[in-house]
Every structure is written in C-alpha cells, then in structure tokens.
Amino acid sequence: MKPNVKKLPGSKSQKILSRLNKINLGGSITYPFVHSHKGQGCYFYDVDNNLFLDFASQIASNPLGYNNKDLKKIIQKHSKREPIKYAGQDFIVKEHLELLEELLTITPKTLNSAFLINSGAEAVENTIKLCMRKRPKTKFGISFKGSFHGRTLGALSLTHSKEVYKKNYLQISNKKLSFNEDASDQLKKIIKKNGSSSIGFVIMEPIQGEGGYNVASKKMLKDLRKTTKQYNIPLISDEVQSGMGRTGEWWAINNFNVTPDLMSSAKALQVGASIANKKFTPESGAISSTWGGGHILDLALGLETIKIIKRKKLLNNIKKTGDYMKKRLNELNIKNQRGIGLMQAFDLDNKKMRDDVLIECLKNGLVLLGCGHEGIRLIPPYITTIKEIDQAIDILDSSIKRCTKKLFKHKGLICSYMNCGDTPT
Ligand SMILES: Cc1ncc(COP(=O)(O)O)c(C=O)c1O
Structure with a gap:
C-alpha cells in the first residue's frame, strides 16, 4: 500500500468536522479527516477515501494497527453478548480475571496485583491514591518538570508539561x-526539609511522552530508585504511553534495570490499570469505579493484545524496526533525535516549523504527532x-525540505488545523 491523499480535508470529512465543531465542548478539532473504519495494518482510509500511513497509532493506543484479524475474531466472538459493559468492580465478569492474570505475566514479579479502570488519567489517579492511603502523613506528591500524567485533577496536579x-x-x-541527574539530590533536599513521611510518592515517566519524548538517563533513574528505597517512598512509573511493549521491552522502565513500586498502564492495554504489590491493597471502598474492569470487549481485546504481542514476538520486531527507524532519522536534517524502540522523536527549529511539517506530512499521507514545544514523535x-x-521517512524528508524553503506557507482550509501539533497527549 502507498499513502494517497487527494484533498485535505476532503468534503465529507469537512462536513462532519464542521457540524461537530459547532456542538463539541472540548475545543476545536485538531486533525483534518474523519476515519472510515476501513484500513489494514498501519494504513487507514478516511471517509473521503484518502489513504494514510499511521505513525501516530491513535496516540499509542492502537499497537496492532487497523483490522487485525485476531482482534476482529474477538470482537465477533462477543458480538452477540448484551450487555457488553458491566459494573465491573462489583459485578464480576470472567474476562476481568483473565486480563489481570495475563497482565501480571508481563509485570515485574513484585508488582503482583492490579486494579482495572477506564483511562490513563484514572490509572495514575488510583496509583497515587493507593500510595496515599498507606501513608497517612502525606502532605504532597512529587513529579517531574515536563511531565504529563493526565487530566483528572490529581493527575493534572502532577503534570507540568x-x-x-x-x-x-x-x-x-x-x-x-x-x-x-540532579533529581535524586533535589529529592534528598526535600526529604531533609520536610521529612520522608510527608512525601506520598514520586511519579515519573521513564520516557516523558507529551512533554517531549525525553529519555531519562540510567544514572538518573538508578539514583532516584536508590533514594526512594532508602527513605521508603513509593516510586511510580507512569507507563501509560511508554509501556505495553512500545520500547521493545514490556515496560519502558525495564530499559533502565529499575523496578518501581507501582506502575500505571492504559492506551495499548485498552483499559487503564494501576499495578502494584498486593500489599498496597486498601480497605474495601477506598478505590472503585462503576465501569472499571467491566467492559467485556475492552478486557478481551486487552488480553488478546498481550497474547498477540507474545505469539508474534512483536517485541523483537519493535527492537529491529526501531533501530532501523533511528538509523533513517539520523540521515535527516533534524535536531535532538531521541527515543527507544518504536517510541522516537526529534525537534525542528521552532514550533511554527514543526506545525508546518506535521501538516505537510499529513497532506502527503503520513500521520505524525507533535510533542514538547518543537518536537515530532513517530x-x-x-x-x-x-x-x-x-515510506514514512521519505515523506518526512521531502516535507521538511519543502517547509524549510523561503516563503513556504500553507494555504486554504488546512490552515484551520494548524494547531494539530499542540494538543494530542
Ligand atoms: C504518560 C501518560 N500518563 C497518563 C496519560 C493520560 O491518559 P488518558 O488520556 O487515557 O487519560 C497519558 C496520555 O497521554 C500519558 O501519556
């Protein structure tokens, strides 16, 4: 297959998007097309029959591409069930157990229990609640500059991107x-001033996502782990974007030989999950949710996703293709190339240039995402x-070359979508 875009936005997409924009409370729509549900592997068609190559994976939530035949079988298997969604923390479905058991085959040994929930933000929210419940003297939590942990108020408080x-x-x-690498010393200063028991937790992304695909150094994480262990402060690895295999290891933190006390997962897992040692279990009623752990289809798809990644040895493919992508990116006129596996990014000279290139790539059928201030993620x-x-690198290369020409300017309807580099998380 080859990306093929005739007009962007096409007329059918444009009609749907402008109707939606009038009544959508979430702000203006960022990407100038509407999915048709047709597609295969890494390619999808929009409703105007434009064909795109997707290097954004629904913001890391579509790890197996479009119309995966094994996932379709799962959807068919459950198609006659009603209801498909249960109040899953109170009224149990077997799929809940099956996903938990499979998930715990890929987590570090000491992280031997999990709580299922609806989204990445809620997964984060519940990991921090689990910590705080066990630490009654908590006065504050600790996160990192440039972090993104979600949009519920707790997770958002820890977000600084x-x-x-x-x-x-x-x-x-x-x-x-x-x-x-100053992080651990900064933490020690906070401990000295406030006492370790006033710190509920330290939460970090081993590779910061929305904040710019910044990769932690091994020393930074090793020192941080040492200090948090020494003072008995729970360390949370937020793996919502970087986990579930994206880096070629099941969890991004595995690349650093560090074991956290808790992890949050979502996106590629289809459901949100707070993962920890069973000792973090709070008293009944302290955490719950009506729908968490109750959406049969999501649970079954999450389970099958893990099984497919194992069966098809996709972690190996991620390492191999990730190395190749790194090498090809290295040939381009870009800055600050970074990332691990199929989680890579680079910077352009400024935000305008980044947004121009994202749009130019889209016009040529390649879907990418922005990150940080002037970054593009693949x-x-x-x-x-x-x-x-x-195919992707060739489109990217020619788009960068066009956009860096003097007097380059996008024209027409596409200009209403110029903020698409800004908002995806
Ligand atoms: C690292 C990280 N944590 C949490 C979240 C929040 O996930 P959600 O958007 O599913 O609430 C995101 C979303 O991008 C993320 O990248």
Whole structure:
C-alpha cells in the first residue's frame, strides 16, 4: 500500500468536522479527516477515501494497527453478548480475571496485583491514591518538570508539561524535580526539609511522552530508585504511553534495570490499570469505579493484545524496526533525535516549523504527532515494516525540505488545523 491523499480535508470529512465543531465542548478539532473504519495494518482510509500511513497509532493506543484479524475474531466472538459493559468492580465478569492474570505475566514479579479502570488519567489517579492511603502523613506528591500524567485533577496536579492544561484548575499539593541527574539530590533536599513521611510518592515517566519524548538517563533513574528505597517512598512509573511493549521491552522502565513500586498502564492495554504489590491493597471502598474492569470487549481485546504481542514476538520486531527507524532519522536534517524502540522523536527549529511539517506530512499521507514545544514523535504500530518506515521517512524528508524553503506557507482550509501539533497527549 502507498499513502494517497487527494484533498485535505476532503468534503465529507469537512462536513462532519464542521457540524461537530459547532456542538463539541472540548475545543476545536485538531486533525483534518474523519476515519472510515476501513484500513489494514498501519494504513487507514478516511471517509473521503484518502489513504494514510499511521505513525501516530491513535496516540499509542492502537499497537496492532487497523483490522487485525485476531482482534476482529474477538470482537465477533462477543458480538452477540448484551450487555457488553458491566459494573465491573462489583459485578464480576470472567474476562476481568483473565486480563489481570495475563497482565501480571508481563509485570515485574513484585508488582503482583492490579486494579482495572477506564483511562490513563484514572490509572495514575488510583496509583497515587493507593500510595496515599498507606501513608497517612502525606502532605504532597512529587513529579517531574515536563511531565504529563493526565487530566483528572490529581493527575493534572502532577503534570507540568504545558500551562494550558492547568490554568485556573485547583491542584493537590505537589513539588517537582528536574528531569535530569540532579533529581535524586533535589529529592534528598526535600526529604531533609520536610521529612520522608510527608512525601506520598514520586511519579515519573521513564520516557516523558507529551512533554517531549525525553529519555531519562540510567544514572538518573538508578539514583532516584536508590533514594526512594532508602527513605521508603513509593516510586511510580507512569507507563501509560511508554509501556505495553512500545520500547521493545514490556515496560519502558525495564530499559533502565529499575523496578518501581507501582506502575500505571492504559492506551495499548485498552483499559487503564494501576499495578502494584498486593500489599498496597486498601480497605474495601477506598478505590472503585462503576465501569472499571467491566467492559467485556475492552478486557478481551486487552488480553488478546498481550497474547498477540507474545505469539508474534512483536517485541523483537519493535527492537529491529526501531533501530532501523533511528538509523533513517539520523540521515535527516533534524535536531535532538531521541527515543527507544518504536517510541522516537526529534525537534525542528521552532514550533511554527514543526506545525508546518506535521501538516505537510499529513497532506502527503503520513500521520505524525507533535510533542514538547518543537518536537515530532513517530510511534507506528508494533507490526510496522522496514518498507513502511522507508515510506514514512521519505515523506518526512521531502516535507521538511519543502517547509524549510523561503516563503513556504500553507494555504486554504488546512490552515484551520494548524494547531494539530499542540494538543494530542
Ligand atoms: C504518560 C501518560 N500518563 C497518563 C496519560 C493520560 O491518559 P488518558 O488520556 O487515557 O487519560 C497519558 C496520555 O497521554 C500519558 O501519556
């Protein structure tokens, strides 16, 4: 297959998007097309029959690409069930157990229990609640500059990537560390001043996602683990974006030989999960949710996703294609190339250039995402091939070349979508 875009936005997409924009309370729509549900592997068609190569994977939530035949079988198997959604923390379905058991085959040994929930933000929210319940003297939590942990008020309090997410919103108490090798010393200073028991937890992304695909150094994480262990402060690895295989290891933290006390997962897992040692279990009623752990289809798809990644040895594919993508990116006129496996990014000279290039790529059928201030991330499905990476890098290369020409300017309807580099998380 080859990406093929005739007009962007096409007329059918444009009609749907403008109707939606009138009644959508979430702000203006960012991407200039509407999915048709047709597609295969890393490619999808929009309703105007434009064909795109997807290196954004539904913001890391579509690890196996479009119309995966094994996942379709799961959907068919459950198609006659009604209801498909149960109040899953109180009224149990077997799929809940099956997903938990499978999930715990891929987590570090000491992280031997999990709580299922609806989204990444809620997964984070519940990991911090689990910590705080066990630490009654908690006065604040600790996260990192540049972090993104979600948009519920707890998770958002710990988010520091962009001001727009937080303005006017009340926060839970928190302090932040620099995302570099000073982190552990900064933490020690906070401990010295406030006492370790006043710290509920330290939460970090081993590779910061929305904040810019910043990769932690081994030393930073090793020192942080040492200090948190020494003072008995729970360390949470937020794996909502980086986990479930994206880096070629099941969890991004595995790349650093560090074991956290808790993890949050979602996106590629289909459901949210707070994962920890069973000793973190609170008294009944302390955490719950009506729908968490009750959406049969999501549970079954999450389970099958893990099984497919194992069966098809996709972690190996991620390492192999990730290395190749790194090598090809290295040939381009870009800055600050970074990332692990199929979680990679680079910077352009400024935000305008980044947004221009994202749009130019889209016009040529390649879907990418922004990150940080002037970054672009490449996160294709785990099944991607060398050929698809070549296609993507060629489109990216020619788009960068066009956009860096003097007097380059996008024109027409597409200009209403120029903020698509900003908002995806
Ligand atoms: C690292 C991280 N944590 C938490 C979240 C929040 O997940 P959700 O959007 O599913 O609430 C995200 C979303 O991008 C994320 O990247």
